[in-house]
Amino acid sequence: MAQSLAKIYIHIIFSTKNRELILHDDWREELFKILGGSANGIGCQSLIVGGIADHVHMLFQLGRTISIAEVVKSLKSQSSYWINQTRSLPVQFHWQAGYAAFSVSQSNVEKVREYIQRQQEHHIKESFQDELRTWLKRYEIEWDERFVWD
Numbered sequence: 001m002a003q004s005l006a007k008i009y010i011h012i013i014f015s016t017k018n019r020e021l022i023l024h025d026d027w028r029e030e031l032f033k034i035l036g037g038s039a040n041g042i043g044c045q046s047l048i049v050g051g052i053a054d055h056v057h058m059l060f061q062l063g064r065t066i067s068i069a070e071v072v073k074s075l076k077s078q079s080s081y082w083i084n085q086t087r088s089l090p091v092q093f094h095w096q097a098g099y100a101a102f103s104v105s106q107s108n109v110e111k112v113r114e115y116i117q118r119q120q121e122h123h124i125k126e127s128f129q130d131e132l133r134t135w136l137k138r139y140e141i142e143w144d145e146r147f148v149w150d
Contacts (some may be wrong), residue, residue, distance in 0.1 A: 057115075
């Protein structure tokens with residue numbers, strides 16, 4: 001086969017440094033557009049970006065020539081720069097060092113998209129930490145609580 005073809009959906013989750021409630025309602029949607037545009041700009045088709053004041057969820061198609069780590073590094077770098085250049089925050093903005101990434105089957109894309117759309121209502125009942133623990137358990141990922149919550 002001379003042509004390389006792939007369609008891999010990825011759901012990533014990452015939080016603000018120390019889970020600070022800093023992604024304000026009045027500019028959060030603009031941040032989501034920046035993140036989606038950044039993903040598109042590196043060859044990863046953004047399907048949806050959502051979240052609340054302390055974390056972000058993204059669903060995108062992974063580009064054929066880029067790793068998940070490279071995607072996340074680029075997204076965090078570009079969005080941090082945008083936040084620090086356009087928002088008057090009392091301290092410099094940072095994302096947490098890590099992230100969680102999950103594969104999504106074609107048959108579950110709409111379900112994950114809807115889940116991301118409902119972040120506001122979802123987090124009335126569940127904290128970010130409990131939400132991430134649920135995802136990690138669902139995907140049978142082992143983690144160490146000492147190193148997840150920076």
